[in-house]
Amino acid sequence: MTREFPIAVPGMRIGLLGGSFDPPHAGHLQISEVALQRFRLDRVWWLVSPGNPLKTRGPAPLSDRLAACRELVQNPRIVVTDLEARLGTRMTADSIALLRQHYRGVRFVWLMGSDNLVQFDQWDRWRDIAQTVPIGVLARPGTRLAARQSRAATILRPWRLPEAGAGMLGDVPPPAWVQINLPMSPLSSTAIRRGDQSSGEPR
Numbered sequence: 223m224t225r226e227f228p229i230a231v232p233g234m235r236i237g238l239l240g241g242s243f244d245p246p247h248a249g250h251l252q253i254s255e256v257a258l259q260r261f262r263l264d265r266v267w268w269l270v271s272p273g274n275p276l277k278t279r280g281p282a283p284l285s286d287r288l289a290a291c292r293e294l295v296q297n298p299r300i301v302v303t304d305l306e307a308r309l310g311t312r313m314t315a316d317s318i319a320l321l322r323q324h325y326r327g328v329r330f331v332w333l334m335g336s337d338n339l340v341q342f343d344q345w346d347r348w349r350d351i352a353q354t355v356p357i358g359v360l361a362r363p364g365t366r367l368a369a370r371q372s373r374a375a376t377i378l379r380p381w382r383l384p385e386a387g388a389g390m391l392g393d394v395p396p397p398a399w400v401q402i403n404l405p406m407s408p409l410s411s412t413a414i415r416r417g418d419q420s421s422g423e424p425r
């Protein structure tokens with residue numbers, strides 16, 4: 223499981239997709255591919271979380287989730303990492319701060335599904351996150367309206383880019399965010415854990 227910190231050079235645009243990945247699924251792959259293309263990113267790093275600070279249920283062991291992610295990902299521009307375990311962080315604000323220190327000059331973009339925008343205002347120091355890195359939101363079925371009406375989206379509205387401006391996201395100074403509306407994936411880890419074949423396919 224021990225691997226080096228991934229390599230990145232100044233000027234690279236790197237999307238950070240944090241998640242439990244319990245288990246990883248094709249929806250994670252799809253939003254990573256869309257983010258690479260639409261936000262003109264050089265890489266997407268999956269930050270496989272030791273545990274979501276807002277979730278009471280603990281996920282499967284980190285080593286199992288990392289192994290499953292590495293088995294699923296074939297695209298060399300999507301990099302599976304255990305950076306939060308290495309850095310000793312759980313809060314996204316801390317992870318981003320340490321990554322920016324470690325990778326000077328790299329342009330990080332925070333990525334999340336629209337379900338996470340709905341509760342983004344409950345995250346630790348969420349305003350700092352928005353002021354530190356641009357944010358790319360990937361629409362998720364059933365959460366687009368709630369995301370648009372969320373407290374965080376309302377407060378951050380002046381800094382929202384039009385979807386047509388998504389390609390600039392990695393280059394504009396934060397705060398800046400954009401929501402990509404298509405294509406959407408109905409997959410979710412919860413559905414897969416429940417064995418619900420209609421909304422979550424097996425990996």
Ligand SMILES: Nc1ncnc2c1ncn2[C@@H]1O[C@H](COP(=O)(O)OP(=O)(O)OP(=O)(O)O)[C@@H](O)[C@H]1O
Binds near residue numbers: 239336
């Ligand atoms: N189908 C999807 N469409 C858009 N975003 C998604 C999708 N699946 C996951 N994401 C996003 O990927 C990130 C990591 O997701 P996570 O590992 O929690 O998977 P999940 O399917 O949301 O799991 P769970 O059902 O346990 O909450 C989050 O920002 C989440 O919003």
Ligand SMILES: O=C(O)c1ccc[n+]([C@@H]2O[C@H](COP(=O)([O-])O)[C@@H](O)[C@H]2O)c1
Binds near residue numbers: 274275314315
């Ligand atoms: O920092 C926080 O307060 C915070 C609160 C909730 C979620 N997050 C992060 O959001 C990402 C998605 O979490 P999850 O569990 O929905 O996959 C993951 O990187 C979490 O660490 C972060």
